[in-house]
Amino acid sequence: MTIPVYVFTGFLESGKTSLIKDTLMDPGFNDGEKTLLLVCEEGMEEYDDEFLKKANTSIVTVGNETDLSYAFMKQCDSLIEPDRVMIEFNGTWNFTKFLDEEMPFDWLLVQILSTVDASTFEVYLNNMRSMIYEQLVHSETIIFNRCDENTKKLYLRNNIKAINKSAQIIYESKDGTINDLKDDELPFDVNADHLVIQDDDYGLWYMDALEHPSKYEGKTITIKGKVISTHVDDIPEAFVFGRFAMVCCADDTSLIGLLCHYKNSVDLLPKEWVEVHAKIAVEYDEEYQGDVPILYCDHVTSVEPLEDELVYFT
Numbered sequence: 001m002t003i004p005v006y007v008f009t010g011f012l013e014s015g016k017t018s019l020i021k022d023t024l025m026d027p028g029f030n031d032g033e034k035t036l037l038l039v040c041e042e043g044m045e046e047y048d049d050e051f052l053k054k055a056n057t058s059i060v061t062v063g064n065e066t067d068l069s070y071a072f073m074k075q076c077d078s079l080i081e082p083d084r085v086m087i088e089f090n091g092t093w094n095f096t097k098f099l100d101e102e103m104p105f106d107w108l109l110v111q112i113l114s115t116v117d118a119s120t121f122e123v124y125l126n127n128m129r130s131m132i133y134e135q136l137v138h139s140e141t142i143i144f145n146r147c148d149e150n151t152k153k154l155y156l157r158n159n160i161k162a163i164n165k166s167a168q169i170i171y172e173s174k175d176g177t178i179n180d181l182k183d184d185e186l187p188f189d190v191n192a193d194h195l196v197i198q199d200d201d202y203g204l205w206y207m208d209a210l211e212h213p214s215k216y217e218g219k220t221i222t223i224k225g226k227v228i229s230t231h232v233d234d235i236p237e238a239f240v241f242g243r244f245a246m247v248c249c250a251d252d253t254s255l256i257g258l259l260c261h262y263k264n265s266v267d268l269l270p271k272e273w274v275e276v277h278a279k280i281a282v283e284y285d286e287e288y289q290g291d292v293p294i295l296y297c298d299h300v301t302s303v304e305p306l307e308d309e310l311v312y313f314t
Contacts, residue, residue, distance in 0.1 A: 001106060002106055003077070003082060003084055003085060004085070005084070005085045005103065005107050005110060006023075006084070006086045006087070006113070007089055007112045007113070008020055008088050008113050008114070008115065009095055009112065009113070009115075009135045010089075010115035010135055011117070011124065011131075012041055012043055012091055013044060013117065014115040014116055014117050015115040016043070016115050017045040017046070017088065018045060018176070020088060021045075021047070023086075024055040024086075025055065030055060032056055033083035033084055034056050034057075034058070034080070034083045035055065035056060035058070035082060035083070035085070036057075036058055036077070036080045036082035036084070036085045036086070037060070037085075038068070038076070038085065039059055039060070039061050039062065040068065040087070040089050040090035040093065041091065041092075042061075047059055058082070060080075062090075065090065065097075068093075068098060070101060070102045070103065070104070073104055073107070074104045077104045077107070092131070094134065095134050095135060096138070099138065111141070112139045112140055112141075113140070113141045114135055114136050114139040114141070115143050116142060117146050118146050118151050118171070119146050119151075121144070121156060122155070125159060129246065129248060130248045132163070133163055133252075137163055139164060141167065141168045141169075142167045142169050143170045143171075143172060145172040146174050147171045148173070148174060151179075153171065154186075154204060154207075154313070155313055156169070156171075157169055158203060159313050161207055161210075162246075162247055186201075187201050187204060188201060190208075190215060195219055195221045196223075197221065197223040199224055200312070202225065202243055202256075203245060203311040203313045204313060205223070206311075207256075209280075209293045213282045213291045213293045216293055217293075218279070218281075219279075219280050220277070220279055221277075221278055221280055221295070222275065222276070222277050223275070224275045224276075224306070225242050225276070226241070226272070226273050226305075227239055227241060227269060227271065227272045227273075228241065228242055228255060228257055229270060230266065230268050232259065237261060238259060238260060238261050239260050239265045240257050240258070240260070241260045241274070241295065242257020242258060243255075243257070244309065253310065258292075258295050259292075260278065260294075261294070261296045261297065262276075262297040262300055264300070268300065273305045275300070275301045275303050276299070277298050277300075277301075278295035279296045281293070281294045
């Protein structure tokens with residue numbers, strides 16, 4: 001019998017325990033199955049005996065990162081004989097290393113969920129970016145809780161998408177209900193026929209254009225970036241244009257770029273900073289598996305490099 005494994009990641013006090021409790025009490029999820037719950041850190045909220053009995057859950061505390069080994073998990077499996085396994089992971093442990101750890105042969109990792117306190121996300125991102133990256137990069141679902149009217153949805157979403165493009169993002173209010181946050185106002189007029197994107201707004205425009213490409217189809221754009229490559233496979237008179245966003249740390253960046261068609265692309269130099277004036281088209285991309293914006297350039301002009309070349313999403 002296959003035993004599904006659900007892993008919950010996130011920092012201490014980010015809401016992992018509350019999410020696990022809610023999940024175990026959901027009649028659509030729990031129909032009396034026996035659950036093994038491996039708890040790798042202790043927060044303010046605890047699992048009392050009454051709750052564990054009601055949820056038919058056996059809890060095992062994991063004190064050290066090295067303890068979460070194949071032998072340990074196999075022993076727990078033999079003693080508890082669970083129908084499923086839930087792991088409340090420690091926010092300071094190396095999650096990638098854990099994923100490389102062999103599990104008992106009948107255990108199957110089926111979902112990774114992460115919880116994030118929206119009110120402290122910016123502080124953590126500015127001071128512990130590599131740890132946030134480690135917790136969120138593998139997640140299928142990321143839940144921002146404790147959202148309120150001051151929560152900046154664009155800031156949260158764009159920073160997450162720079163880390164983990166495929167993650168589903170859910171926003172919750174302080175009372176635990178789903179928060180249908182309105183999109184923040186973009187710092188440029190999306191209704192204008194000609195968009196002039198300021199240097200600091202590159203990331204905001206790029207993420208919005210990638211998520212809603214049809215919004216920009218047929219518009220003209222002026223924007224600065226770097227020539228990444230002048231050789232695009234099987235596409236003549238084209239180059240890759242973009243900028244880099246910090247993902248994990250200053251030494252780990254991700255290209256957020258676009259394909260540009262330009263008849264004089266052979267005259268461009270890799271790493272050259274340019275300002276492009278182009279028409280935006282929307283075309284299907286096999287690798288992305290969806291529609292993406294493509295730039296058809298009228299003019300490409302060399303410019304001075306930006307003082308800060310990295311992209312931010314504020």
